[in-house]
Amino acid sequence: MNLCIDSRKVQEGDMFFCIDGSALDGHDFAEQAVDNGAKVIIYEHDMPMKDQEGVIYIKVPSTLDALNEAAASLNGWPSKHLTMFGVTGTNGKSSISYLISKIYTKYKGECGYLGTIGGQMEGKKYDVPLTTPDIIPLQRTLEEMRRDGAEAASIEVSSHGLIQKRVGAVDFDYAIFTNLTREHLDYFKNMENYFQAKSLFFRNLKPTAVAMVNIDDPYGKRIEELCTGKFMSYAIEQPADYMAKDIVYSPEGMSFTLVHEGKEYPVTTNLQVTYNLYNLLAVAGTLDQAGLNLEDVIREFEYIPSIPGRMDEIRFGQDYRVIVDYAHTDDSYNKLLHYVRHDLPGIKRIITVSGAPGKRDAGNREIFGHYFSQYCDYSILTEEDCRDEAPKKVADEIAAGMKDGYPHEYIENRAEAIQAAVDMAQPGDIVLVLGKGAEKYLDGTTGKRYWEGDDVSARKAVQNRLEREK
CATH class of the missing domain: 3.40.1190.10 (Mur-like, catalytic domain)
Known part of the structure; x- marks a missing residue:
């Protein structure tokens, strides 16, 4: 007997747990679960019950607690x-x-x-x-x-x-x-x-x-x-x-x-x-x-190998630095950018590539922009899990937090934005690619699609430039 919380995935003989979630209530899909072969229905509040031979209904105080117990027990x-x-x-x-x-x-x-x-x-x-x-x-x-x-x-x-x-x-x-x-x-x-x-x-x-x-x-x-x-x-x-x-x-x-x-x-x-x-x-x-x-x-x-997408430095002997980091909150932006500007020796210009996620707390977008213009010298804004928001709209809201006259541009394609940042870097500059780290997807207006990861894209960008400069 398998445990299931999605009525569409129920198979013959499964146990279905009616989980009352933030978007959907599993109690509304109990009948569908029975139609698909569920033999045990675990529920916590009153609901229509399909009278079908061989199906057992068990009421519990909390279906989440019951699911935890069942899943742990089933796996020893x-x-x-x-x-x-x-x-x-x-x-x-x-x-x-x-x-x-x-x-x-x-x-x-x-x-x-x-x-x-x-x-x-x-x-x-x-x-x-x-x-x-x-x-x-x-x-x-x-x-x-x-x-x-x-x-x-x-x-x-x-x-x-x-x-x-x-x-x-x-x-x-x-x-x-x-x-x-x-x-x-x-x-x-x-x-x-x-x-x-x-x-x-x-x-x-x-x-x-x-x-x-x-x-x-x-x-x-x-x-x-x-x-x-x-x-x-x-x-x-x-x-x-x-x-x-x-x-x-x-x-x-x-x-x-x-x-x-x-x-x-x-x-x-x-x-x-x-x-x-x-x-x-x-x-x-x-x-x-x-x-x-x-x-x-x-x-x-003393020596910790790069953690994927975390302060991951791209090194091919170039005279500028490129670092990929998963930083994606206003606090992590503030701490990282402050460190690079004030504590990291030998840095000339700071160039950033980043965006902000759609359908998430929009209040931090202007804060991102504020930190970019406070610590950095140039920013390229780009797509970053915009979901059902237009990526340009998200970028404009980030830019609204920047100081007047702060130099920045918008390049929607993330790979092109990373390449542009790498191409403009001069000796002593640092390029910071922020937000996605090693994540292998971008969540856009048409849903999730494959993304090679900021780390891979940044490596390609540096290699492309080195190849052109041979």
Whole structure:
């Protein structure tokens, strides 16, 4: 018997769960599920019931809770057999989750990763269409990883995943909070609702679970009051369980001193930007709590291979720099652009390529434009998941936030925009391609279509220019 929440996909003998979603109510499709062969219908409020032999109707207080229990049970409760790491927050989830999986695998045992970059474990890929997969594929994938030899799993936990109870039957051992800045306000309406969604992660931890929380973020301090697990902190600006001081930036990366329990550990890394320093503190603290040797973890920071689409520098020996980054919120734009302008030595002009998503919080578009004109020298605006909005309209709203006279242009085709930015770069300039990272699609007015990824497109653009200049 399979579990199903989409009546169109029901097959003979399946169990259908009537999920009351944000757009559709599964109770309205129970009869269709029966027509397609469902033999068990799980529901939570009154609805028409088709009287058909062999069909059982079971009423429960919450169909989401019931689905969590059923999906976990059907797969043998995989999270109870794995060391589970979960990362939530606006920015940093992918980098932290990914690094935890890689370092844990090297020093302790196979650790799978699930998140924006996809689902993966050493040498294996898993199909995960969402940052935090829906209940059924999440439990199935965790069990596949366990069967493939995983001893642990590190997953991104999105606000939508929390509010929709996708991780309701995942037994987390470590929960990390990165930060909370403006995002998804089209869905949550205000920051307090957004925080309450994130806080669900920490309100439901088992007592033995460890929460690793950024207390430089004001929302991080609030988590301590409601956390049901063991509260641990990391910070740069104030005392914390894991903190950084003596920070030095260079073109090659950064160095700092990590302080824990009165002991100081020198750290050097090829990663750049202050937000990556926070990410490293979170990784170090969490893996230390998980039993890894802190000095081993720090040693891994010295050279971290590019995380797909995250501060991914394109290097072919050219005399200008090109960096692809997934930055897509006003906070991540501010921090990245401030770093490049004020902390990264040797930079002449900053050229950006970016857009903004359609059918999302439109209030941040002018903020993007403000930051471009505050920190940068030239911006090319382009398409970026405009959905049912005209990409030029989105670009105009970004431009409305720019200072008068700030030089910019609009090139709708994203690949052409990236090529144009690379072609105008002069020695000492830096081109920042922002927003999509390694994502392999663009969501336009006709739906999703294949996109090679900003990282691939930027590499091609640099190679094209080098070829022309031979």
